[in-house]
Amino acid sequence: MRRLIEAFRTPTAGLVRGLTIANLVANIGIVVTGGAVRLTGSGLGCPTWPQCTEDSLTPHSELGVYGIIEFGNRLLTYVLVAIAIATWFAILRWRPRRRNALVLATAIALGIPFQGVIGGITVLTDLNPWVVALHMMLSMGLSAAATVLMLWVRRPPDIGGPPVLPGPVRHLVGLTYLALWVTVYLGTIVTGSGPHAGDLDARRNGLDPAAMSQLHADSVFVLLGLTVGCVFAVRAVGGPVRLAYLLLGTELAQGTIGFVQYLTDLPVVLVGIHMLGAAVLVAAGTALVVVAHAPAELGSARPRIPRTDGAGN
Numbered sequence: 312m313r314r315l316i317e318a319f320r321t322p323t324a325g326l327v328r329g330l331t332i333a334n335l336v337a338n339i340g341i342v343v344t345g346g347a348v349r350l351t352g353s354g355l356g357c358p359t360w361p362q363c364t365e366d367s368l369t370p371h372s373e374l375g376v377y378g379i380i381e382f383g384n385r386l387l388t389y390v391l392v393a394i395a396i397a398t399w400f401a402i403l404r405w406r407p408r409r410r411n412a413l414v415l416a417t418a419i420a421l422g423i424p425f426q427g428v429i430g431g432i433t434v435l436t437d438l439n440p441w442v443v444a445l446h447m448m449l450s451m452g453l454s455a456a457a458t459v460l461m462l463w464v465r466r467p468p469d470i471g472g473p474p475v476l477p478g479p480v481r482h483l484v485g486l487t488y489l490a491l492w493v494t495v496y497l498g499t500i501v502t503g504s505g506p507h508a509g510d511l512d513a514r515r516n517g518l519d520p521a522a523m524s525q526l527h528a529d530s531v532f533v534l535l536g537l538t539v540g541c542v543f544a545v546r547a548v549g550g551p552v553r554l555a556y557l558l559l560g561t562e563l564a565q566g567t568i569g570f571v572q573y574l575t576d577l578p579v580v581l582v583g584i585h586m587l588g589a590a591v592l593v594a595a596g597t598a599l600v601v602v603a604h605a606p607a608e609l610g611s612a613r614p615r616i617p618r619t620d621g622a623g624n
Contacts, residue, residue: 319397319400319401319404320404321404322401322402322404322405324405324464326401327398327401327402327405327464328461328464328465330394330397330398330401331398331457331460331461331464332461333394333398334394334395334398334419334457334460334461335454335457335458335460335461335594337387337390337391337394338391338450338453338454338457338590339454339587339590339591339594340387341384341387341388341391341450342447342450342451342454342586342587342589342590343583343586343587343590344383344384344387345384345430345446345447345450346582346583346586346587347380347384347583348380348381348384349443349507350507350579350582350583351377351380351579352377353376353377353378353380353381354381354433354434354438354443354513355377355381355434355437355438355512355513356370356375356376356377356378356379356380356381356382357370357378357381357382357385357434358434359434359435360430360431360432360434360435361431363378363381363382363385369382370382385427385430388423388424388426388427388430391423392420392423392424395416395419395420395423396420398416398419398420398460399413399416399417399419399420402416402464409463409464411463412460412463412464415456415459415460415463416460418456419453419456419457419460422449422452422453422456423453425449426446426449426450426453429442429445429446429449430446433446437512437513437514438513438514439514440502440503440504440513440514440515440516441503441516443499443502443503444496444499444500444502444503447499447502448495448496448499450590451495451589451590451593454590454593454594454597455593455594455597457594458593458594458597458598458601459597459601462598462601462602462605463601476545476548476550476603476604477548479544480541480544480545480548480550480603481603481604483537483540483541483544484541484545484599484600484603484604485600486537487534487537487538487540487541487558487596487599488596488597488599488600490530490533490534490537491534491592491593491596492593493530494527494530494531494533494534495589495592495593497523497526497527497530498527498569498585498589500516500518500523500527501520501523501524501527502582503515503516503518504516504517504518504519504520504523505520505577506577507577507579507582524573527569528569528570531562531566531569534562535559535562535563535566538555538558538559538562539559541555541558541559541599542555542556542559545603550602550603551599551602551603554595554598554599554602555599557595557598557599558592558595558596558599561588561591561592561595562592564588565585565588565589565591565592568581568584568585568588569585572585
């Protein structure tokens with residue numbers, strides 16, 4: 312315990328980076344466990360909030376395994392809060408202080424309890440599909456913020472300098488990132504119209520599942536096209552091409568899983584993997600945007616400088 316206190320009193324760069332990675336992993340992990348709650352029909356395993364039942368904080372035997380699954384997911388929120396607070400405190404004590412990183416760490420630490428409240432509202436509204444979609448998108452937002460924080464402690468944004476990529480390429484990356492978020496949101500709408508409501512009695516959003524699936528698939532094709540353009544553009548200017556390839560590879564894997572799950576009547580295992588893939592997709596896209604807009608001194612690659620010959624040298 313004494314060593315732990317000393318470690319946080321004068322945190323090293325390794326400790327801070329490790330905590331930000333844990334923060335990201337935990338935020339992605341709770342997306343997966345939240346999906347498990349939904350896919351096992353345990354969304355109302357604890358029928359009220361913040362207690363599990365009106366007279367008990369924890370589930371009792373009458374609620375069965377559904378109550379255990381739902382309550383277990385709630386407990387993970389406290390683990391997430393503990394990691395976020397540890398990350399915040401380590402960044403606070405880290406020298407030299409990174410003001411932007413501290414502000415973002417504070418936002419994440421405050422956002423997790425807020426996300427828990429939204430989760431409670433989903434229970435109190437009997438799993439209203441629009442509130443559930445909001446709950447999912449907020450989890451994705453926290454995963455994106457955790458990705459930014461992880462990169463910021465490695466490349467502080469406080470240091471000035473021109474961006475690593477030229478304006479047109481940065482704009483293409485930004486447009487691709489916007490398309491990514493549209494695609495993810497449409498995915499939550501598809502889920503809200505489909506069979507995995509989280510409880511047998513939970514209502515659906517009333518939209519046609521086939522039409523929403525087609526709209527979602529169309530957005531995937533647009534995203535893939537933009538990402539291919541990003542790969543060529545980033546490669547041409549000597550930018551972070553590995554991140555561009557990572558994003559494209561994640562999209563291809565995610566799209567394949569999406570089509571297979573649609574053709575096989577949405578098996579719960581594939582739907583769960585698809586939810587994990589969505590969180591990884593958000594993290595990959597966020598990483599590309601952050602590095603693409605980073606100062607040149609801090610970027611992962613140097614832009615190419617055109618060569619000139621003759622008297623113009």
